[in-house]
Amino acid sequence: MMKADQVVKTTCPYCGVGCQMNLNLKDGYIYRVDAPFDVAPNYGMLCVKGRFGTDYVKHPGRVKTPLIRMNRSEGRSAKPEWREATWDEALDLVADEMIRIAKTYGGDSIASYASAKATNEDNYVFQKLIRGLIGTNNVDHCARLCHAGSVTGLQLSIGSSAMSNSIAEMEDLEAFIITGSNTTETHPVIANFLKRSIRRNGAKLIVVDPRRIEMTDFATLWLRQKPGTDVAVFQAMAHVIVKEKLYDDEFIANRTEGFKDYLESLEQYTPEWAENISGVPADSIREAARIYAKAGRAAIYWGMGISQSTHGTDNTLSLVNLALMCGHVGKAGTGLNPLRGQNNVQGCSDSGGLPNVFTAYQRVDAPDVKAKFEDHWGVNLNPMPGLTATEMVSGAYHKSVRGMFVMGENPIMSEPNQAHTQKALEKLELIVCQDIFINETGDMADVILPATSFAEKDGTFTNTDRRVQRCRAAVKPVGQSRPDWEIISDLGRRIEKRLGIKMSTGFDYQSPEEIWEEMRLMTPEFWGIDYARIEREGGVHWPCPSFDHPGTPFLFADTFPRGKGRFWEVDYGTDSEQPDEEYPFNLSTGRVLYHWSGSTMTGRSSLEDAYPEATCEIHPDDAEELGLEVGDWVKVSSRRGSVKLRILITGRSPRGTIFIPFHFAEAAANALTLDKVDTKAKIPDYKNSAVKIEKTSPPDDLDDDYNLPLIERGVIKDPVQIH
Amino acid sequence: MTEKVTLSIDGQEITVPRGTSLLEAAAELGIDIPVVCYHPHLSANGLCRVCSVDGGMRVQLAACVTDCQEGMKIQTQSENVRIGRRTILELLASTVDLAEAPEVLQLMEEYGADGGRFLGGKQRESPVYDDNPFYIRDYNQCINCWRCVQVCADDAQFAFALNFDGRGFETKIGTFMGDGMMTTTCVFCGQCVGVCPTGALKPKRQALLEQGIDPDDISKQTRGGIRNISKKT
Numbered sequence: 037m038m039k040a041d042q043v044v045k046t047t048c049p050y051c052g053v054g055c056q057m058n059l060n061l062k063d064g065y066i067y068r069v070d071a072p073f074d075v076a077p078n079y080g081m082l083c084v085k086g087r088f089g090t091d092y093v094k095h096p097g098r099v100k101t102p103l104i105r106m107n108r109s110e111g112r113s114a115k116p117e118w119r120e121a122t123w124d125e126a127l128d129l130v131a132d133e134m135i136r137i138a139k140t141y142g143g144d145s146i147a148s149y150a151s152a153k154a155t156n157e158d159n160y161v162f163q164k165l166i167r168g169l170i171g172t173n174n175v176d177h178c179a180r181l182c183h184a185g186s187v188t189g190l191q192l193s194i195g196s197s198a199m200s201n202s203i204a205e206m207e208d209l210e211a212f213i214i215t216g217s218n219t220t221e222t223h224p225v226i227a228n229f230l231k232r233s234i235r236r237n238g239a240k241l242i243v244v245d246p247r248r249i250e251m252t253d254f255a256t257l258w259l260r261q262k263p264g265t266d267v268a269v270f271q272a273m274a275h276v277i278v279k280e281k282l283y284d285d286e287f288i289a290n291r292t293e294g295f296k297d298y299l300e301s302l303e304q305y306t307p308e309w310a311e312n313i314s315g316v317p318a319d320s321i322r323e324a325a326r327i328y329a330k331a332g333r334a335a336i337y338w339g340m341g342i343s344q345s346t347h348g349t350d351n352t353l354s355l356v357n358l359a360l361m362c363g364h365v366g367k368a369g370t371g372l373n374p375l376r377g378q379n380n381v382q383g384c385s386d387s388g389g390l391p392n393v394f395t396a397y398q399r400v401d402a403p404d405v406k407a408k409f410e411d412h413w414g415v416n417l418n419p420m421p422g423l424t425a426t427e428m429v430s431g432a433y434h435k436s437v438r439g440m441f442v443m444g445e446n447p448i449m450s451e452p453n454q455a456h457t458q459k460a461l462e463k464l465e466l467i468v469c470q471d472i473f474i475n476e477t478g479d480m481a482d483v484i485l486p487a488t489s490f491a492e493k494d495g496t497f498t499n500t501d502r503r504v505q506r507c508r509a510a511v512k513p514v515g516q517s518r519p520d521w522e523i524i525s526d527l528g529r530r531i532e533k534r535l536g537i538k539m540s541t542g543f544d545y546q547s548p549e550e551i552w553e554e555m556r557l558m559t560p561e562f563w564g565i566d567y568a569r570i571e572r573e574g575g576v577h578w579p580c581p582s583f584d585h586p587g588t589p590f591l592f593a594d595t596f597p598r599g600k601g602r603f604w605e606v607d608y609g610t611d612s613e614q615p616d617e618e619y620p621f622n623l624s625t626g627r628v629l630y631h632w633s634g635s636t637m638t639g640r641s642s643l644e645d646a647y648p649e650a651t652c653e654i655h656p657d658d659a660e661e662l663g664l665e666v667g668d669w670v671k672v673s674s675r676r677g678s679v680k681l682r683i684l685i686t687g688r689s690p691r692g693t694i695f696i697p698f699h700f701a702e703a704a705a706n707a708l709t710l711d712k713v714d715t716k717a718k719i720p721d722y723k724n725s726a727v728k729i730e731k732t733s734p735p736d737d738l739d740d741d742y743n744l745p746l747i748e749r750g751v752i753k754d755p756v757q758i759h
Numbered sequence: 760m761t762e763k764v765t766l767s768i769d770g771q772e773i774t775v776p777r778g779t780s781l782l783e784a785a786a787e788l789g790i791d792i793p794v795v796c797y798h799p800h801l802s803a804n805g806l807c808r809v810c811s812v813d814g815g816m817r818v819q820l821a822a823c824v825t826d827c828q829e830g831m832k833i834q835t836q837s838e839n840v841r842i843g844r845r846t847i848l849e850l851l852a853s854t855v856d857l858a859e860a861p862e863v864l865q866l867m868e869e870y871g872a873d874g875g876r877f878l879g880g881k882q883r884e885s886p887v888y889d890d891n892p893f894y895i896r897d898y899n900q901c902i903n904c905w906r907c908v909q910v911c912a913d914d915a916q917f918a919f920a921l922n923f924d925g926r927g928f929e930t931k932i933g934t935f936m937g938d939g940m941m942t943t944t945c946v947f948c949g950q951c952v953g954v955c956p957t958g959a960l961k962p963k964r965q966a967l968l969e970q971g972i973d974p975d976d977i978s979k980q981t982r983g984g985i986r987n988i989s990k991k992t
Contacts, residue, residue, distance in 0.1 A: 037859040037958055038969050060965075065974040067965045070953050073800045080800055080953060081915050087949035088893040091964065094978055224948065231917045254917075629946060642963070644983030645892035646947065741982065750892075751941050 038062060044510035045072070047497045048086040049153065049490035050632055052376035053077060053203065053225045054499025055086050056574065059491060059510045066090055066491060066511065075574050077203040077503060083224035084630060088642060090491065093511065095640040097473055099486035100515025102126030112462045112480040123516065123526070126483055130441075131530040133466045133482075134170065137439040143171035143418070147428035147437045150177040150389030151444030151520070152378035154487075155495025155507055157551035158520035159380075159387040160395065161543065162443055165528045167388075168415045168539050173400050173422030174437070177389045178633075179381050180425040181450055182340055184719035185348020186374035187385075192349070192716075193356040194365075194372075195598030197397065198382060201335060201371030202501040202577060202589035208369045209233045211331035213324075215244035215266065215355070216341020216723075219251050221629040223339075223375050223500075227251065230337070240331070242324045244269060245341060247624070247695065248688045248756055257324050263622050263693055264724050265314035267347060268608045270354035272310030272318075273325040275302045277361055282329035287363030291601055298357065298603035305608070313608065329362045333369035340626065343374065344722040346611040348714045353604045360601045366592040376500035378633075379490075383498030386578070387555065391422035395559040396578075412558060414540030424718040426451065426711065433460035441468045443520060444487065448476040449634030452720040453676045453711035454704050470523060475636040476701055486517040493519035495548040496570065498578070501589070504565050505575035521548055612724035613710050615692065619674060619726035621658075622693040623708055626723075630751070631699035638699070646750045648741060650700035651684040654729070658692065659685045662729060667746035671732040672696065674725050677707035680735050682746045687756040694729065698722075702735075766831035781822035782810060785835060792835050793844065793866050795851075796904035797823040798954055801914045806905050809847050809866070813837045845870040853877035854928075856900045859958025863902070885931060890939035892981060893947045895966045898931050901959040907932060907951035920945035932959075 040060040048055040055078035060068040069087050073080035103118040104126060121129075138146055148166050150159045163175045179187070187197040206229040219227040231254055233239040240256040243249070244266070252258045261269050277283050278299055288295050307318035328334050336359060342351040356372060364370040376382045388394045398405040401419045410417050423431055429451055431437035440461070451457040461467060461480050469481040472489045492513045498504050513519075518526075528543030545551050549567045556562045564580035564587070577587040615622050630647035631638045638644065652672060654664070664670065666685050671678050672694070681696070681703035689695050698705035709725050734742070747753055761776040768785050775784045780803065785792050796807040805824035813834040814820045822835070834840060848867045852874035857863050867874060885898035903923075911921040920943040924933030934943045952960045967977045978984035 037861070038965055062968060063974075065968065067968045067974075068962045081950055082948060082953070084893065084947040084949065087952070088947065088962065088964075091978060091981070091984070094974055095984060096975065096978065220946075224946070228915055228917065232913075235913055235917065639983055639986060641983045642892045642981040644986060645981050648982055751947075753942070 038067065040068070042510070044508050046490070046508045046510060047379065047499075047505045048082070049379050049637070050085040050089070051223055052378060052381060052500035053223050054379065054497060054503060054505055055082050055225055056505065057082060057086055059090070061510060064511045066093060077499065077501065078225045081225045081228055084646070085632060085638065085643060089638055090641070092637045092641040093489045093491045095473070097640060098514045098517070099472065099474060099484055100517065102486060102516070103484040104129065105482050108482060112467070113458065116479055118484070126485060127527050127530055130468050130483055130485070131527060131534055134439060134441070135531060135534055137466060138170050141438050144174060144422070145436065145438040146170050146172055146441065147174040147423055147431060147439070148441040149425065149443060149445040149447065150175050150384050152178050152381035152384045153444045154384070154520045155380065155493070155497060155548060156383040156387045156504070156555065157495045157548040158443070158524065159384045159389045160551055160555050161521045161524045161528070161545070163388040163394075164413065165524055165531070165543070166441075167417055168413050169528060169531045169535065171418050173391050173418055173420060174428065175389055175422060176391050176425040176428065177381070177384050178378065178425065178445055178450055179385050179390070180718060181720060182377045182381065183343050183374050184717035185343030185345060185714055186338070186352045188349045188714075188717035189352025189356060190372065190374070192602070193353055193360070193604060194592065194596040194601045196591060196596065197385070198502050198591070199371070199373040199376065199500050200365060200591045201369070201373055202503070203229060204589060205369045206230055207233050207237065209239040209333055209335055210369070211240040211242070211327050211334040213242045213244060213328060213336045214251055215336070215338050216343070217337055217339030217375055218247065218249040218626060219337065219339070219375070220249065222377070222627055224629065226375065240327050242327060246690045246693060250755070256327065257320060259316045259320055259324060260690060261314040261316050263624060263690070264345065264610050264612050266342060266351045267354045267606055268305070268310040268313040269316055269321060270358060271302065271305040271606060271608060272307045272321045273328065274354070274357055274361060275305045276307060276322050276325035277329045277358070278302055280326070282326065283361040284363030288361060291366070291596070292360050292603060293600040294603040295361070298605055301605040328358065328364070333367065334362065334364045335369065335371045335373055337373045337375055339375050340377070341723060343717070343719055345719070345724065346712055346714050346721045347609070348719050349716040350606045354606050356601070357603055357606070360603060365601070366590070366594070368590055371590060379499070380497040382500055382502060383496065383504070386498055391424055395555055396561045398559070409558065412541060415537065426713055426718050426720060429457050429460045432464050435463060438464060439466035440464050441470075442477055442481075443470045446475045446477045446634040446636055448480070449698070449701065449704060449706065451711070452706055452709040452722060454707040455677050456711055470520060471636070472517070473636050473640065475634060485523050486515060487523060488513045488517045488519045492517070495519075495521070496552060502577045503575040504570060504578055506567070506570050519548075521545065521551060611712065612721050613712070613726045615726045619728045621727050621729060623672070623674065623725040623727040624693055624695045624723045625698045625705040625709060626695065628697045628699070631697065633699065634701070635699040647752065648750050649746070649752070650681040650697060650703035651746065651752060652681050653684050653686050653689045653695040655689045655691045656685050656687060659683065662731070664731060669732050669734045671730045672708060672727050673730070674708040674710070674727045676710065679703040679705070679707050680732055684746065684752065684754065686754040694727070764827050764829045766827050766829065766833065768833045769835055775827050777826070779827050781812060781820065781825045781827055781833060784827050785822065790835055792822050793869070794823060795863060795866070795902065795956065796906065798906050801906055801909050801954065804905055806903065807847065809844050811840060811843055813840050819843055841870060845872045848872040849874065849876045851902055853880050854883050855902050855957070857957065859900055860902070860956055862956055881928065888939070889963070891941050891945075891947065893963055894949060894952050895961050895963055897959050897961070900957045901932060902957055903930055903932070904956060906954040906956070907960060910950035910954055915950045916946065916948050918944050918946050918948070921951060
């Protein structure tokens, strides 16, 4: 039997649960991944991605040296031809080009993607370079594309933007709502804790979701609303809670404001009104309201189904209103819990990877904050909030953005309306991609800077319940790849030299720990967390202002960041693209268990064998009307573009709505989606696009594996029938 | 207030809340009772009986599933207890390939168990199932501890893909209708692999590496491993 040379404890690189895991190594090869049983947050559990999906680390396609594009003159969409370069050459080129563009068009013509996959330290140094040396706040990351609607809603109502309660509290729930989250596939380990609370402790689950996700099998009540009618359902629940006087008078009086106006606005939103709009029976809405309001400890968990909408902010506000009126926040086992997607999407936001804030949401336009950072960094800072990710793409299209630095993200796959994104990026004078692979965005870049994967570097990740945990180097970096913080620091020094300025804290970091120490210094909420403490305790939930502070598993015990929680009146209405005669179906996009985002990682691991091709989920009645059978090739088109893929007939989809995962470049769901955004949060409407479906012949360039019927490929099967 | 009970274990008196198992009470006294099927983070089932202790009754008590009772006098290392444990281990060794079960092998040494004592008896025989991209099932090494079944069910995953199959000596871990894992409700979380005390469940990567296959070639055996190589760099 194999005995490990070394076992390295680290944090999973996939979702926001932040599972702790042990990498078992033999000659630098990760041959086995286990989870420690006595450690939060996962207590021995992992999902398929964490346990079996880390083999991408050794994938032969890893970028091993810096690369410079040779056929730049053929345009960015031409097949790239690369030549290997030294670090000196590549970084000098990037430094020169960034300075040239900033000097010619102004600092705000540079846009940058921080990374929800990189560490807190990587992101801190990244935003420090962009803000401090380029003089722009154009820093954003994929949080814009997943939870911007939640963040904006939570900011407006309570002044916060994180999950309020911890994973550990899930087992003691009395009742909870899951809405817009296919929890078993997107946060599998969290789903296990939630299932436990139901099966062992008798918690009641209300699922509000148009899709028949696996959690509906565990639900007391499943409200299957028509896509996009979430607000109607939640407003009607609020209506019932008010009419039946199930609200918490004391909490409303002490902790909130605006209830009276809100209460009056609710009058019209009867359950019958909501039934008419959403298709959810009025009595089910009443029962859901009673279960949630009467429970001693009730929480709300939500995902992209709530936020990724033109009314994502309103969706969130309607959930916050429910929690505020019932007093289900600020106590253990309650709360408002947006389940964060990426392993470090919380941390990237916390570290200043957003256009309007430094670390821990200190605003760039607040004079005292600006003064503090200027003082410490020794440079003048720009007080104007920068562009959001979606605005960066349109900025590129309209040429207000000229250069783009992309660290560990893949906008071509993740931004909506792929054709438009592609056209926009084509116009840029400079694209730099810093990544472990050349992904679809990398194909368009001028320079590729090879970064190390999670298994090759040190640092911290912050998971969905704000727990700061360690990521530890286990294997030697592939080729000449370097950790992101080191690349950015090197680039920072080169830019400093060229500009003849020296930031007082500079870029001379010797280790991520030094960077974290600087972050602590700049961020009172991080002050009580250092590497030694994380080593001892495994992880600490921020805010944590001092070493003797235990950390904060649940927020808002006494007050909200904005003082009182505010009720917001929410109108029902939608700007989403509606199905019509020409495009009669609604397209919803999302994830499957076996893949991650643009599948840069999972597509290069054994997970690809389990789920090797894109599928289009369609209701059996819709399929019958269209004369389609399982595995038929269809062309799905919207006003933006079209994709070809095979259909999977399943009762998981409601009638009139199809579902396509956005992982697959060969059938990119975002070729179809619309780049219309929520006006407040700037988040795209990934869950609603009007499309049509036509039977078609298979594409020409398929590999032999496609000769198998769809259902015989990997684990692809009707998820409803199997559960 | 929880009701308390007082008992003695190996002559040491201890008071514990009612509902505490003998195993837990002994651990509190620093007395180590050997276990095979028991896992501290899973429900106890008392299947292997290696943790049996002497309570002065006709039959021994499996410490992992027996609650402490008032006035119990427990011996964890009496001659009979040791004989029982030794015999159980010898029976296991005679039917199952324990080569990759280090904890069981160590217990055998501790209890002076003779792996060849029941040699020539019936052996467990099973094909090795290599039916999915993630892990291999070799039930020749399975001791029926039930841990995998439990984590697949209520102890962790609620997937219910694995269960017992057959009766008596023929009892094995199996799937519904004997299907390969790819057509069951398995979601390949691998919690089962994580709790397997023998080599019966093993990550495929580990199994291939043990067969002497080069890590680069292991990667090439997967679709993901060969995708995007030629196209990129």
